[in-house]
Amino acid sequence: MTSTTRDAALAALRDLVGRPDADFHDGQYEAIEALVAQRRRALVVQRTGWGKSAVYFVATQLLRRQGAGPTVLVSPLLALMRDQISAAERAGVRAVAINSTNAHEWSDVLERIDRDEVDVLLVSPERLNNPAFREQRLPTLVQRIGMLVVDEAHCISDWGHDFRPDYRRLRDLIGQMPADVPVLATTATANSRVVADVAEQLGGADVLTIRGPLARASLRLGVLQLPNSASRLAWLLSHLDDLPGSGIIYTLTVAAAVDTARLLREHGHDVRAYTGQTDADEREESEGMLGRNEVKALVATSALGMGFDKPDLGFVVHLGAPSSPVAYYQQVGRAGRATESADVLLLPGAEDKDIWRYFATASMPDRERAERVIAALDGDPISTPALEARVDIRRTPLELLLKVLDVDGAVKRVQGGWIATGEPWIYDTERYERIAAERRAEQQHMIEYQQTGGCRMEFLQRSLDDATAAPCGRCDNCAGQWFPTDVGADASSIATESLDRVGVPVEPRRQWPTGADRLGIPVRGRIGVDEQAAEGCALARLTDLGWGGTLRELFATGASDGSVAPQVLAACVRVLAGWGWEERPVAVVAMPSRSRPQLTGSLARGLAEVGRLPYLGELGFVGGGPSGAPGGSSAFRVAGLWDRFTADGLQVPAGPVLLVDDLADSRWTLTIAARTLRQSGATAVLPFVLGLRG
Structure with missing residues (x-):
């Protein structure tokens, strides 16, 4: 680049930071030169505050002066987008965003792009796979794009600490762009493994990597x-x-x-x-x-x-x-x-x-679940709620699994939902075992720190x-x-x-899950007011700082069943003492438990004794009791619980009944059990559980 061009770049930098004496940090100008003069692909790994955004905003200005199209900036967070737009405005760069919070502005934004009035378009990686955007807008944008910027690029790598499956799609986007369009990836947090992985996604050997010292003297x-x-x-x-x-x-x-x-x-x-x-x-x-x-x-x-x-x-x-x-x-x-x-x-x-340990495996695809999803997408597009009702996987993990399968090419999001592509999908056991081992090693490094x-x-x-x-x-x-x-x-x-504070609300279910009727369960829409549970209480969440620790030990894998400890019972009594119900319960019923019958039964009997209430016993199982396991979709969970409880043999009074269980997750077990008790004469059912997940 000529000295005149360097002067122009320096002037843009000074406008951006608002200081007439500002100068480039080591590596900033080199990155700008690679992007503008050489139209290269570059990876910048520099500590927070070094000025990575200055590189792409200054490069954008110079490229636009040369007649290039707008820069597309892929940014992972709304807060990041807001800051980047503010920074762009200071430099005289016209920046706009398309994200989940400004759908009402999309048409205006796209019209401005068509009129060439936009210098930088900020999009989330998820937006790149929106069917309408991907099929109607992205092809035209790809042909006009002046530069692609991938911010927080460690998200591309599944070796990184914040891997996001949607970022993997950027490799396909880069493959569609003309070869002379520069690409910049930036991050402040990447070790050598992540750097190599991100560089490979950008195009391999020809990527210029600029790394600086990461020490923060302050x-x-x-x-x-x-x-x-x-x-x-x-x-x-x-x-x-x-x-x-x-x-x-x-x-x-x-x-x-x-x-x-x-x-x-x-x-x-x-x-x-x-x-x-x-x-x-x-x-x-x-x-x-x-x-x-x-x-x-x-x-x-x-x-x-x-x-x-x-x-x-x-x-x-x-x-x-x-x-x-x-x-x-x-x-x-x-x-x-x-x-x-x-x-x-x-x-x-x-x-x-x-x-x-929990978060280390949360983003890992499960082979059996993945194969179940692919098999279910055997025809017309299926929406995520409808698919949830078919495959017995909860919404959040299902959405993450679909993203992984999408990136792997096994499924595709289209108008109307998801379809299988027909491409073979093989579970990469070796890869996921390597990732799991690496994350265990990172945990050990944190202990060593x-x-x-x-x-x-x-x-x-x-x-x-x-x-x-x-x-x-x-x-x-x-x-x-x-x-x-x-x-x-x-x-x-x-x-x-x-930390000794007790009592967490357990919100009742008000609506039957979508798709339950497709599984042969005759319910849709709102749960009848004469069948609903009332708002309940839990001693604590398993994630709480105080009683959560006690509960995590109580419900740990391999923990033995036994009678409720006196201090735990005393804490539960305190919850009931501060409940504030409209009408005091007149009896206590326990949920039948396969895993912790002693804990649940002793808790129910203890509460009845302290409250001087009759203990009616446990609900009974019908036909072997509930089928399926917790953790699936709501529709499947309801199907596995439907008509599996009975109050036969219990003299249910016409008044509020305290229903006692050990652990609540989806709350469908409590919902179905409460319905059984309401149908047997209880005027209200007040659920009480020891632990609440989440």
């Missing part, structure tokens, strides 16, 4: 080992205000984020919960409040990660460790991007390994195969503990009391 890392959840919460209560500025407190589960935020708010700390279950508008509002320092912290799951841009974030605290050093680096990289110092503290928990006596930043750099890894001189192992370790007595009492 971060001060530390690990504080505390004995239990109560002591970790107590530490937060004691020292949150000592942490600099505003920041993020990460948790591993939704329940932990919600409960921690509630506890901190109740004791004077200005925080908000942020999870994948938080309403989209509320998430955007919370991001803005943190960005403006209007809250001390967001207590968040990994839903607040890629794309959140607050250069002066002062701290990141983890209540529980992510499952790999790579994932941990990605999250702590939110802090200290434009400050001289930011504090990063990990408070690991004993329950971390159990949570890791907690236990290392060496530099923590150097450990993270080596985990990402950074050849420049060296001691940072700032972490707790290099410079000594920089964080307080004491916990106030009052804070300990408050945290312990909070």
Whole structure:
């Protein structure tokens, strides 16, 4: 590129960052030159805050001046899209998005593209497989595209910490584009294995890879080992205000984020919960409040990660460790991007390994399930709800499995639903075993990070195969503990009391599942009010910080059955004491249990005795009892439960009945059992369970 072109690129950079003295970081101009002058494919692996977005916005401006079409930017998160559009506007780049939240604007956006009034189009990877977009808009866009940018490109790789099946489709998109269209992939979190995998997706040997040092001189890392959840919460209560500025407190589960935020708010700390279950508008509002320092912290799951841009974030605290050093680096990289110092503290928990094991296998396709899905798609297109009723797989795992099969070429999403392509599909046992082994190794590396006596930043750099890894001189192992370790007595009492809090609502089912009638069950639409269960209660969720730990041990694989422990029964009595029902139950009935009959029966009898209520006994099984297993689709679950319970032999009174079970998941067992009791004369059924999944 000529010096004049470099001057133009530098001017665009200065407009973007709003500083007349700004200059390129090492590697930025080289990447721009490769894209604009050489029309190459490039992979940029640089730490958060290095300026990866500057590369593609500046390159877009130069390419557009040369007459190129718009840049298509594939971006994984709505928050990331919002930040990228704001950054583009500062540089005079006209950027628009097509995503799930702005469907009402799509026609205007597409018309602007047709008029060549768009410089950057941001799309989610899922949108690329929308049948209407893929078939009606994508072919034309592919012919006009000036550059393709894949942000957070580690999502392409199933070796990465945040693999997303939809990203695999980008290889097909790249294959459709003219050979001279430049392609840029960017990420801050990729080790050598992920780099090689992403480069292969981009085209292999001719990909220019630009890697920079990943050390963050501003971060001060530390690990504080505390004995239990109560002591970790107590530490937060004691020292949150000592942490600099505003920041993020990460948790591993939704329940932990919600409960921690509630506890901190109740004791004077200005925080908000942020999870994948938080309403989209509320998430955007919370991001803005943190960005403006209007809250001390967001207590968040990994839903607040890629794309959140607050250069002066002062701290990141983890209540529980992510499952790999790579994932941990990605999250702590939110802090200290434009400050001289930011504090990063990990408070690991004993329950971390159990949570890791669950999420490690959640995205893995199951061979038998996959073959069942392919076999069911044997004709006309089938919608996801209809397919769910055919294959006995719940909606969320079914959608993920369909994405994997789609990427593998075995199924295809079309107008009206899904079809099988007829292409052979072979379960890649060796590949999935390698991935599982790698994830177990990453979990062990995270434990080693907690236990290392060496530099923590150097450990993270080596985990990402950074050849420049060296001691940072700032972490707790290099410079000594920089964080307080004491916990106030009052804070300990408050945290312990909070974790001892009991009672979680169990929402009743109101609608019969779609497709149940196709399985021979004569129900559709709303459940009759004279057959519904009332709102119930659980002692706790299995994911809760407090009683959740006790319940996880109680329901662990291989745990023996036995009578309910006195302290657990006492906690259940406290739930009932604070229930607030409109009419007190007049009797207690137990669910029949194949796996924990002693636990369920003793709990029901204990509650009846304490409440001085008659214990009527257990519901009976009909024809051997329910068929099928928990975890399938709602329609199949109802079919397996239908008419399988009886109240014969129980003298069901004309009043509210307390129905006691050990564990609730889909809540269909409670729904069908409540219907049986209502048909036998109970005027209301109040479900009570020890544990609630999720």
